[in-house]
Amino acid sequence: MKSSSVLLTSMLVQMKQTFSRNMFKFTLFVGPFLTTIILGEMYRHSTADNFVAYVVLGSGLWSLWNCIAFSSAGDIHRERYSNTLSIIFSAPADFRLILLGKIFGNTVLSMGSFFLSIFYATLLYRHPIIVNNWPLLIAALALAIVAFIIMSIFIAYLLTLSRKTTIYMNCLEIPFALICGFVFPIENLPQGVQYFSWIFPPTWAVRLLRYSVTETAYGFWENFIPLVITMAVFAVLAAWLYRIIFRQSKILGTLDMA
């Protein structure tokens, strides 16, 4: 069986497992509704551009991030508790492929939350959806998903090393959404925090998405180049991190709860 099959079956198993959890269904269907209301009320009297950029895209991205990051981090926790983490880690198949398959599975399901957010926003607030460059919006969305996947891999590797998965998972959700500018421009943050925002690929992906909506907010290349660079840096870091966790998790004995 080829590596692609390991990837595909891990993805399908993940989707089956995840979708059978009521908490995930809540995160997928109800979460976007609540996020849309919060952001919709915040931007009720704002411009049409802002509505699309921060309510429609903002709630979509926030929901997408919640689903991907929470599921990926939560899965490490669940797999550790059910003693399957040690089994998949000790299997002949490459652990990286298994984990990537799981994240792909979460991403496919999480896309539902993104589109639901858009649906809720248009249904509840009936604002016109004005997008200046639809092809760019689709391309930027694809890049944003890749950026989220890279971040999820990075986080999942880090969480393999520690048993305190739930603490880190909860610490990540909202700060990350704020720092990366999902719901308001990062320019509203203190300058020192903005430097921190620039490290993460989703920050640039979000700006690129906003550019596709307004074409005035930010420039294309000013966001595309940093996005590609930060994605490459995190991908290299994740590859390096894997080499460390592969050794360290066996030295520290963190693969199971016993």
Next chain:
Amino acid sequence: MSVIEVKDLVRDYVIGEGLFNKKKKVVHAVKGISFSVEKGEIFGLLGQNGAGKTTTIKMLITMLAPTSGICKVLGYDTFGQEKMIRNRINFVFGGEYGLYRRLSARDNLKYFANLYKMPRKERDERVEELLALVGLTDRADTRVETFSKGMTQRVQIARGLINSPEVLFMDEPTIGLDPLGAEMLRETILEVNSKGTTVLLTTHNMYEADELCGRIAIIKEGELLALDTPAAIKGRLTPRKAKPAVQEEITLEDAYIQLVKGGDDA
């Protein structure tokens, strides 16, 4: 030929104690044990809870790094040469964990077979064969979370055999099983062993160890107390030490209790 070679094996855990100013504490789980297991053997590893049995198995199945000493399976180091070993071994942990409980038994087995990179046709045949072996063909498409403890354990065993391993590690596989389930498991172990699979088994059931194992190692607090055949270990229990009521028939349990309690002449 030794398929498992353990020499002066040590494993320490560093744990943090205290709420704020955490102090590091080193726990010596395995303290320099040595043994080897020959091809085709059923080898028992006995000891109290916390004796170091599971830690030893985890090092042998490439899940945990030894602190020091030699730990080899099929001639390869279990830390550093994992890739040479993983396809040729498998393991079963006791209890209800180690499966995707929201998936069916068949889906679990198919997925784990995929992780062993089995071709689809071979995988499907093997899954059906194993479901029949553990008597779960009729319930193959039912979610594991609805299974009894015994049925879950049977799926675990099928998972452990999915790649037809040369060496099978079993950590308390009969824990929580009813007598019939335990008997079925013992028969399965003997069957796979008769086909050439080497088995390393930990158990608290002395009858089981006596019936199945060719040789036994008894460990206490990470140290090896005895390593011999069940008959030889029982033979060490002198009539003076055996309870009067059982002098006629000394069991492995009598010998084990004496050894673990500190009977130095066992």
